[in-house]
Amino acid sequence: MRKLISFFIIMALLLTACQQAPENDASVKGLEKNDKDPRKKVILVMIDSMTGSVIDRTKEKGTIPSLQFLIDKGQYYKELVTPFPSMSVVIESTLLTGKMANEHRVPGLNWYSSEEDRYIDYGASIEKVLKLSPKQSFEDSLYHLNNTHLSKNVSTIFEDLNEKGFTTGSVNFIVYRGPKSHALSIPPFFQEVIGLPEAMHTKGPDLLAFGQLIKPNALEGKQLPDSVFRKFGLNDEYSVEAVKSLIKSGEQPDFLTVYLPDFDREAHKHSIHYLSGFEKAESFFQEILNSYDSWEKALEENIFIILGDHGQDKLLENAVELTIDLEEIYEGFSIAPLGEMVSNYDLAFANNHRMSYVYAPNNPTAFPELANLAMIDDRIALASWINDEWIYVTSPDYNTSFRFKRGDTYKDRYNQRWEIEGDERIVSIKINNKQLNYVNYPDVLNQLDTALRSQDSPVLVLTAEPSYQFVSEGAPVHEGGGEHGGIHANDTLAALIIAGTEKKPKYLRMVDLKDYILELFE
Template sequence: MKKLLFILLICIVSACQNDEQDPGQKGLAASIENSDYDGKKVVMIIVDTMMGSLVDSALQEESMPALQFLVENGQYYKELVSPFPTMSVTIESTLLTGEMADKHKVPGLYWYDQSEDRLVNYGSSFQTWLALGVKTSMHDALYKLNNQHLSQNVTTLFEDLEEKGLSSGAINTVIYQGKDKHKLKIPGFINEALGIPNAIETKGPDLLAFGKLAVPDVLEETDFSDGVFSRYGLNDKFSAEVMEALIKEGKQPDFTLIFLPDFDKKAHRHSPHYLKGFEETDQYLQGILNAYGSWEDALEENIFIVLGDHGSDKLTEDEEELTINLQNLYSEFTSAQLGDPVHKGNIAFGINQRMAYIYDPYDTEILPYLGQQAMQDKRVAFAAWMDKEEAGNWVTVISPDSDTMFRFKPEGEWLDKYGQSWSIDGDTGILSVEADEITGQISYQDYPDVLNQLYTSFLSHEAKKVVLAAEPGYSFWGDTLPTYPDGGEHGGIHKNDTLTALVIAGTDKEPEKLRILDLKDYVMELFSEEAGLDGQAER
């Protein structure tokens, strides 16, 4: 998500301010007024790249009093599993729908839309947007992502809560699909330069705040840090200020999802373990807790869920060594120039930092060869592709360190810790899966929930593809993409990418499964226990 915010910032900063007010968000006040809910409200705060090692260090140093207060008065988990790819657009889609990408259909930050024969990119870099077309990419990020690409066959947490008569809000999240109409106001001359409207209509929860693009009408008289020198509100400070104002003015929704994006940028540049940068997050957590009068009052009135969206892998220092150049690896093939129809080449790349999709747009049955080609580079952990057979869709996985292969598909005699059953065959060590023949149980080591994560990624979009995963310390690279020598990166499926932290305070109810996939159901259960949600009349 942080890359999307960065790109939007560039576009906005290059423009003049447009202070014209558009009517739009009028549903929140009515939602609060009409709600009969009198239980604890739920505040969910996503801290980008918050990992257990960072939380442990902060607790040891006693350097983050707000986070420490929540941990000491609640539950703390170090191994919350993210979906795959570990990019914020896919993660937020899974969090809000309770489905993996095979159902919500947001396959990553960078992917091939076969129906339009083009690459979609929500914000890897401004250079990527220039190559693909700024107008098209901005439309993808600001409109299509929530209104078309996110499947209309699944419902979000916001929509489900509204069906139960509860109000909800999203602050600086990229995924926010709901039932209420909102307008994203495009500042300055961007609409004229790109030929786009000065306001983009979208659908979200009762309250939607997205930097200066969407300031809720219920707070239109409030001053926020959303000027040019404050990145137009696309930062932690704006997120916290909006929440503080909602609390103080009695406009807090029953459920609020808040995104704090700033630490991820520091983790990329410095290190995933950059404690000093992580500690700055606490001032915003303190501000939210202080808005209730006392921190004890905050827990009396709310359930707080603070989580990271993904982990981050420490990259090697040498830039040339850390980057796996896919153009060089597949030099015998051609790929279309960015911005051209994908079919002008014989393959295409959808690079999500530490994972990559390698596409066969003509369906020429070269997937096994593309996978084998990647085995030339020992920095590639494995390659996988899906074989569609009469007996079911098997996924085949190979690795540079093994002369054999591993195959799996859903439904079978093997059961994992999440209650998912699988058929497996071959060398389980390729994915560090351990199979106990006595109990019929399989366990995951280096790749938490890897079978579910990999399988659903193949069904997330139609194009024929190979999935590549990078070894720790390395990242995939293509023209226009940034690199972070000696810094941090994610996107991959290794536990370094997929394990993040979770803190819950204000309730004794524990989550049954420690996956972001299961948090939507957990939140709905919290409301049910607080006030008999199932028996409430719908609005």
């Protein structure tokens, strides 16, 4: 019961338990648009943890008719490569900016800011939120993520389309930065107890719906599943009801992103093989198509892009066996506890579940030693760090070494060029006439390179073998369930369905979808 009460309290802090939505005049009606309006609008729906294997198994059962319809009418891809770490906040940032973490600067679900000398966490667990400060977690998640952490040196799809005269909207996406200011109304109780300001403003697209926190005009006065028992609207039903209201009220923007989160929670609990959880998510999505006179009519009026954000790796049942304890590996070092100034300690961990950043704030040359210590645990897949211009990678599976950097000698499937030296088996690469072919780790060189350069602080990256995850203070563990964050194909391959256009994406990577989407409006 105490855990349940704590859950509701923290959800209230993180998502603001406003019983009334703030005044919000967000509407696309009356907005001037250029004459470049596309023949169709674009609806992008992210179904968390949707993979090709889940789609194929439910297709065989005949239990996902709406997705089957779109697949039959359009394009279906099973290997959409996500960025790394494969965490939703990084993935959404990459999708919307078309850049990897080294450029958009959102390096993980949690990370260390050397500028502020503190951990930043976007809500990985209740324990972390409590220890790091509810006020700080609230501000990081609902203000700083979109307004200060996401780099201003990159633009989002919403900002680019606005400049071209198109209207945009977002429903329950975590990352949503756009050109328009939206008010977050903070209840007096939280102002007094937590020290939050009376009002906060965030930048988003023309229409922004984020649970109970922000509602556009089309949702005002509607009965929506946004109570404390329904995660304040951060659920599939709310997302779908919001989209249906926008469609039926004539408020559907030219480009709309929609997030369906529920299957992720089911997959964490039961593993990615929990088909009934995915079937339920599909049934909610189906209601979007049902908002039109027919599914064929929906395709006449829209281009649909349905995608997963990442995969999920199946974890072992035994918590002791599946968890790689970072404090045990680095016994003898002082570890920065949550809520403390990191620079007062030898090491700090930013645990993103199946990967972890390891920081040595006072000894930036320590990473080869720290990587070597990690090799004692064969549940670790890779350790990687930067030394001068080279990126080094080691693995417990090999007594050899490997290093790489951007160059010109070798080329991969994405037309990226590299210099490599050492044992390429460490990163599961096969070489054929200077062509690099990735096996277990799709886009591994680019993923490691951009993750290691995503922060101001030098850092060591550790990734876990399949079936395992890292554990550290406050980190959740899903025994026998699913987990992601890592660099393995199990983590980084999602599914992609496109219907309503013959145009095909050049590359099947999340980072390349922004350019593809913008081309749909040309």
